[in-house]
Amino acid sequence: VSLFSKTKGYGLPEFSVVQVNGAVLAFTFSLAIATGVLFGLFPALEMSRPDLHEELKGGAGSSISPGRRRRFTSHALVVAEIALSLMLLVSAGLLLKDFAALRSLDIGVRRDGVWTAAVQLPEASYKTDRQKYDFSQALLERARRVGGVDSVALSDHLPLEGGSNYYVKLRGQTGAMSNQLVERHSASPEYFRAIGVRLLQGRVFTPADIQTALEHDMRLNPIWEAGTQPPADLTNGIVYPCVINQSMARFFWPNQNPRGKMFSQGGDKGPWKQVIGVVSDVRQWGLTQKPVPEAYDAFDGGSRLFLVLHTSLPPSSVTAEVRRALGQIDSTLPLYSVRSMDEVVGEQAEGQQFLSLLVGSFAALAALLAAIGIYGVLSYAVRQRTREIGIRMSLGASRGRVLGEVLREGMRLAVLGLAVGIAGAFAAGRVLASLLSEVKPGDPLIFAATAGLLAMVALIACYLPARRAARLDPMAALRYE
Numbered sequence: 001v002s003l004f005s006k007t008k009g010y011g012l013p014e015f016s017v018v019q020v021n022g023a024v025l026a027f028t029f030s031l032a033i034a035t036g037v038l039f040g041l042f043p044a045l046e047m048s049r050p051d052l053h054e055e056l057k058g059g060a061g062s063s064i065s066p067g068r069r070r071r072f073t074s075h076a077l078v079v080a081e082i083a084l085s086l087m088l089l090v091s092a093g094l095l096l097k098d099f100a101a102l103r104s105l106d107i108g109v110r111r112d113g114v115w116t117a118a119v120q121l122p123e124a125s126y127k128t129d130r131q132k133y134d135f136s137q138a139l140l141e142r143a144r145r146v147g148g149v150d151s152v153a154l155s156d157h158l159p160l161e162g163g164s165n166y167y168v169k170l171r172g173q174t175g176a177m178s179n180q181l182v183e184r185h186s187a188s189p190e191y192f193r194a195i196g197v198r199l200l201q202g203r204v205f206t207p208a209d210i211q212t213a214l215e216h217d218m219r220l221n222p223i224w225e226a227g228t229q230p231p232a233d234l235t236n237g238i239v240y241p242c243v244i245n246q247s248m249a250r251f252f253w254p255n256q257n258p259r260g261k262m263f264s265q266g267g268d269k270g271p272w273k274q275v276i277g278v279v280s281d282v283r284q285w286g287l288t289q290k291p292v293p294e295a296y297d298a299f300d301g302g303s304r305l306f307l308v309l310h311t312s313l314p315p316s317s318v319t320a321e322v323r324r325a326l327g328q329i330d331s332t333l334p335l336y337s338v339r340s341m342d343e344v345v346g347e348q349a350e351g352q353q354f355l356s357l358l359v360g361s362f363a364a365l366a367a368l369l370a371a372i373g374i375y376g377v378l379s380y381a382v383r384q385r386t387r388e389i390g391i392r393m394s395l396g397a398s399r400g401r402v403l404g405e406v407l408r409e410g411m412r413l414a415v416l417g418l419a420v421g422i423a424g425a426f427a428a429g430r431v432l433a434s435l436l437s438e439v440k441p442g443d444p445l446i447f448a449a450t451a452g453l454l455a456m457v458a459l460i461a462c463y464l465p466a467r468r469a470a471r472l473d474p475m476a477a478l479r480y481e
Contacts, residue, residue, distance in 0.1 A: 071381075079417040093446040095355050097446060109159050114196070115308070115340055117307050117322065120334075129217050135330070136154055147321065149318065153189070153309075159344070168265060180293070182295050201277060202276050210298045220238070246281050287348045375462075378462055381409070386472065402470045406470075
């Protein structure tokens with residue numbers, strides 16, 4: 001396929017941009033032809049150089065069995081098939097288990113009953129902070145009237161989808177703690193309740209905090225937009241209320257109460273922010289990224305708004321009413337990226353799911369090929385030893401003994417292949433380590449389950465020709481060839 005720029009998750013393309021690529025198709029066709037010729041050449045070479053001693057022995061009636069070199073080659077291929085199958089099955093098992101763990105992972109917010117959407121305000125129509133603030137308040141007010149809605153909030157980003165960051169300086173501290181990078185998000189007062197983030201200490205924002213933040217922004221933004229730094233006598237008098245997450249409280253103020261602590265967004269000139277509360281951690285940069293220190297500012301408007309509703313109704317049922325509410329404020333604005341929080345999580349796990357299914361498909365195919373390989377080798381061996389088996393059964397060998405010997409021959413190959421495969425699977429796990437976040441590359445349960453599954457497949461593949469050998473009629477076997 002040809003992959004273009006429209007990707008998401010693990011660089012996966014949208015279906016609409018996937019196309020058949022002529023160069024790739026020609027390459028795969030050539031590779032298939034070359035593979036057929038190459039692997040057909042080895043048996044031809046083997047047949048062109050027969051082991052005359054073995055053939056003469058077989059012709060003398062002792063047994064008709066393939067030459068040692070040919071037998072070694074076929075056995076080596078079976079062992080390699082089993083080993084590679086186990087490596088692929090373990091890899092698929094690790095990815096599938098990691099995908100399942102990611103889907104059920106506690107990301108710090110609730111998934112059920114949370115509806116989200118985005119609105120983009122054009123700069124031509126919403127030029128000032130006051131206009132953006134007034135729009136956000138009108139949207140909140142109308143969204144609260146939607147039936148079945150418990151709480152409504154606005155933010156500048158959604159969990160799992162990234163955000164912004166800045167360096168902070170603690171008041172009265174120097175050195176390593178004075179220039180640390182923290183994540184930044186902004187949220188309206190009901191955001192934490194709507195999305196299910198727990199309040200651990202202090203309080204969250206109030207409408208008064210939003211108004212304070214707006215007034216500060218209106219004083220400072222003209223200076224920042226002019227490309228100059230606000231003077232110290234202006235910024236020192238400005239203190240923004242701020243809510244931090246548990247990771248930031250633990251990092252900057254371990255074993256302390258962070259309420260009332262001050263830090264600046266940048267250097268000594270501020271503006272300063274004061275901690276009013278501590279909330280639980282949220283994964284903001286994807287399912288695989290652990291929470292980091294994070295500060296929430298009071299959301300007082302912006303060009304891009306994310307609307308978050310907690311509703312007792314199915315999230316999909318509120319979309320039409322919210323669109324209607326938005327149209328009553330500004331009919332030119334579209335509502336886009338409409339999703340439930342569970343869908344947001346699902347999109348983040350798409351890459352892992354795709355990899356799991358892809359590797360799992362290859363693993364299943366490899367296991368099938370391994371089973372066919374074992375079955376083919378043993379069937380050929382039984383057919384070549386038909387007279388020998390007939391003689392042994394005529395001399396008193398029981399059917400159970402014949403069955404057991406053929407099974408042991410096949411399972412020896414399977415055990416050897418599993419041993420090689422387990423060693424290879426450990427190496428493959430290390431390669432996959434960068435794609436795993438919730439599962440260890442050497443997970444013993446995955447190794448045991450996949451090895452047991454492949455052993456069962458090998459046993460079935462061995463049993464069929466073994467049963468056929470045990471059912472041979474001695475007289476018919478003696479007349480063979």
